Amino acid sequence: xxxxxxxxxxxxxxxxxxxxxxxxxxxxxxxxxxxxxxxxxxxxxxxxxxxxxxxxxxxxxxxxxxxxxxxxxxxxxxxxxxxxxxxxxxxxxxxxxxxxxxxxxxxxxxxxxxxxxxxxxxxxxxxxxxxxxxxxxxxxxxxxxxxxxxxxxxxxxxxxxxxxxxxxxxxxxxxxxxxxxxxxxxxxxxxxxxxxxxxxxxxxxxxxxxxxxxxxxxxxxxxxxxxxxxxxxxxxxxxxxxxxxxxxxxxxxxxxxxxxxxxxxxxxxxxxxxxxxxxxxxxxxxxxxxxxxxxxxxxxxxxxxxxxxxxxxxxxxxxxxxxxxxxxxxxxxxxxxxxxx
Amino acid sequence: xxxxxxxxxxxxxxxxxxxxxxxxxxxxxxxxxxxxxxxxxxxxxxxxxxxxxxxxxxxxxxxxxxxxxxxxxxxxxxxxxxxxxxxxxxxxxxxxxxxxxxxxxxxxxxxxxxxxxxxxxxxxxxxxxxxxxxxxxxxxxxxxxxxxxxxxxxxxxxxxxxxxxxxxxxxxxxxxxxxxxxxxxxxxxxxxxxxxxxxxxxxxxxxxxxxxxxxxxxxxxxxxxxxxxxxxxxxxxxxxxxxxxxxxxxxxxxxxxxxxxxxxxxxxxxxxxxxxxxxxxxxxxxxxxxxxxxxxxxxxxxxxxxxxxxxxxxxxxxxxxxxxxxxxxxxxxxxxxxxxxxxxxxxxxxxxxxxxxxx
Numbered sequence: 001x002x003x004x005x006x007x008x009x010x011x012x013x014x015x016x017x018x019x020x021x022x023x024x025x026x027x028x029x030x031x032x033x034x035x036x037x038x039x040x041x042x043x044x045x046x047x048x049x050x051x052x053x054x055x056x057x058x059x060x061x062x063x064x065x066x067x068x069x070x071x072x073x074x075x076x077x078x079x080x081x082x083x084x085x086x087x088x089x090x091x092x093x094x095x096x097x098x099x100x101x102x103x104x105x106x107x108x109x110x111x112x113x114x115x116x117x118x119x120x121x122x123x124x125x126x127x128x129x130x131x132x133x134x135x136x137x138x139x140x141x142x143x144x145x146x147x148x149x150x151x152x153x154x155x156x157x158x159x160x161x162x163x164x165x166x167x168x169x170x171x172x173x174x175x176x177x178x179x180x181x182x183x184x185x186x187x188x189x190x191x192x193x194x195x196x197x198x199x200x201x202x203x204x205x206x207x208x209x210x211x212x213x214x215x216x217x218x219x220x221x222x223x224x225x226x227x228x229x230x231x232x233x234x235x236x237x238x239x240x241x242x243x244x245x246x247x248x249x250x251x252x253x254x255x256x257x258x259x260x261x262x263x264x265x266x267x268x269x270x271x272x273x274x275x276x277x278x279x280x281x282x283x284x285x286x287x288x289x290x291x292x293x294x295x296x297x298x299x300x301x302x303x304x305x306x307x308x309x310x311x312x313x314x315x316x317x318x319x320x321x322x323x324x325x326x327x328x329x330x331x332x333x334x335x336x337x338x339x340x341x
Numbered sequence: 342x343x344x345x346x347x348x349x350x351x352x353x354x355x356x357x358x359x360x361x362x363x364x365x366x367x368x369x370x371x372x373x374x375x376x377x378x379x380x381x382x383x384x385x386x387x388x389x390x391x392x393x394x395x396x397x398x399x400x401x402x403x404x405x406x407x408x409x410x411x412x413x414x415x416x417x418x419x420x421x422x423x424x425x426x427x428x429x430x431x432x433x434x435x436x437x438x439x440x441x442x443x444x445x446x447x448x449x450x451x452x453x454x455x456x457x458x459x460x461x462x463x464x465x466x467x468x469x470x471x472x473x474x475x476x477x478x479x480x481x482x483x484x485x486x487x488x489x490x491x492x493x494x495x496x497x498x499x500x501x502x503x504x505x506x507x508x509x510x511x512x513x514x515x516x517x518x519x520x521x522x523x524x525x526x527x528x529x530x531x532x533x534x535x536x537x538x539x540x541x542x543x544x545x546x547x548x549x550x551x552x553x554x555x556x557x558x559x560x561x562x563x564x565x566x567x568x569x570x571x572x573x574x575x576x577x578x579x580x581x582x583x584x585x586x587x588x589x590x591x592x593x594x595x596x597x598x599x600x601x602x603x604x605x606x607x608x609x610x611x612x613x614x615x616x617x618x619x620x621x622x623x624x625x626x627x628x629x630x631x632x633x634x635x636x637x638x639x640x641x642x643x644x645x646x647x648x649x650x651x652x653x654x655x656x657x658x659x660x661x662x663x664x665x666x667x668x669x670x671x672x673x674x675x676x677x678x679x680x681x682x683x684x685x686x687x688x689x690x691x692x693x694x695x696x697x698x699x700x
Binding site: 297304307 | 422466572
């Protein structure tokens with residue numbers, strides 16, 4: 001029961017509109033093309049992540065995501081794979097794909113499948129336009145969860161980001177899902193479940209990985225799973241607004257825009273988080289103590305490309321006076337590359 | 342140990358002003374005139390305790406530390422540039438000194454003569470004496486991106502290891518050596534028949550490495566891991582072969598708690614207690630701390646000195662903790678005051694560094 005609707009719609013990159021066979025490849029593409037630091041080539045996980053990295057490590061502000069198409073350059077939008085894509089863009093893309101896919105089999109398949117299945121499928125299909133990758137959404141999300149867990153790990157040490165940090169990318173994809181399932185009682189189940197623990201996992205840092213892994217395993221969920229998880233809908237406070245909506249029950253195929261207007265609790269928070277950090281980090285530029293994110297100052301002069309001793313030894317006072325076998329002009333500089341202070 | 346020579350007024354509680362010896366520890370007589378870069382106590386092969394300190398005044402000084410706390414200046418040697426590291430020979434008869442003048446010297450204490458035994462193309466940042474059953478040599482690490490091993494009888498190194506970046510810190514506890522460079526690469530060397538590269542590690546820290554100290558396990562008394570300090574107020578405890586990946590961890594230290602924004606200080610030196618396995622860290626925040634890495638707790642934190650603590654050492658019998666109060670350049674050139682006095686303090690740490698009793 002799980003696969004049918006999502007599969008035909010292939011993952012696509014919000015930044016450049018390219019289409020991919022599966023989400024893993026999409027993510028690899030994003031990391032290599034859009035989230036790669038132009039200075040040190042480090043691959044980050046999201047646009048905001050890249051912005052923060054450039055600010056903290058290289059003291060550079062980036063205003064646009066590299067290799068992105070017009071209108072999709074926003075550094076603050078938190079996209080990871082297919083998650084975080086604003087619904088308007090998903091709708092646009094889905095429309096384009098359908099229009100182009102007319103002659104292909106894809107379209108036919110989708111129609112067949114939705115005809116075969118009843119409410120559920122329709123619900124999924126509703127999510128389709130909303131999510132832009134509707135049929136992909138569910139199974140797509142699962143592996144994401146699993147994978148998301150992994151990136152959380154290395155991101156854990158990005159401690160200065162605070163507890164919201166790891167939440168950010170997780171929060172991003174979650175709320176959109178949370179809202180659409182609102183019309184969809186059944187879809188709510190698994191979504192809610194994932195959201196809940198993820199909400200709390202944000203604060204566990206490395207602990208996220210374990211839970212995320214479990215999420216991943218819950219991938220192909222059937223209605224039976226939903227029943228179990230439906231019960232778990234209650235706890236997550238972040239998704240509290242979802243709960244009352246669950247009771248609304250009947251799918252609202254015509255109101256994707258309504259659900260779209262509901263506030264995304266975590267997403268704006270997630271995209272807000274990078275801002276203050278980059279502002280703070282931006283103040284640091286001078287040769288004095290560096291300002292890290294979350295308002296802390298590194299007591300180290302210049303940048304950290306040189307050690308304290310190297311910086312100090314450049315002082316005339318410490319230069320070796322007597323000429324030995326080597327040319328004495330700047331004896332400390334001979335043979336080693338320290339950054340000029 | 343009786344207190345003498347220290348004329349410290351009661352330290353202020355206001356938090357604003359600190360004095361130069363808030364812990365009322367013993368002041369070593371005749372400290373160097375410029376920042377102390379390194380401290381090391383004599384090995385157990387020498388009766389008593391001798392302390393060596395290298396400084397930015399290009400000198401290396403030696404004191405005898407008597408049991409009653411008296412510190413007797415014994416001898417001094419000079420380099421032609423700031424001294425960056427010192428190392429005692431295993432038999433306590435020689436002291437090796439590494440300098441920014443790109444040489445390392447062997448100081449024979451008996452004759453008070455120093456001869457050059459090593460040469461690099463850039464300042465030598467670390468020197469450690471290696472004593473193995475089959476050979477002995479001096480290991481020097483330099484900003485010229487090499488680690489060289491010197492049989493002191495020969496002007497050419499017996500081995501050279503080329504690295505990708507300048508050597509920033511190193512430590513030797515036979516049969517293991519650790520070297521870390523400016524690019525945060527960590528190299529572990531085996532020293533049994535000859536020094537050779539054994540394993541490379543990914544850095545457990547995100548910031549520049551500043552100091553490293555190897556620790557041993559209690560049972561077999563053999564080196565099993567190292568503590569690594571960075572410029573970002575953090576120390577990583579890393580086992581070479583952890584039984585469990587969670588054995589390795591990092592902890593924050595030397596960060597101000599009462600300032601806004603929080604000040605994150607550099608960790609200047611780490612020293613392990615020879616028998617307890619606990620460690621001491623000193624930082625540019627002017628404080629020293631004792632930690633129990635197995636219980637993962639802090640044993641003691643000192644009051645704040647009015648100057649950074651640039652180096653530390655623990656005596657071979659684990660009784661004396663020495664630390665130097667000197668400007669370490671952590672606030673840049675602007676805060677350097679050549680007139681400010683430098684101090685070396687001694688403290689009895691036999692109790693303070695005892696591991697936390699297991700509950």
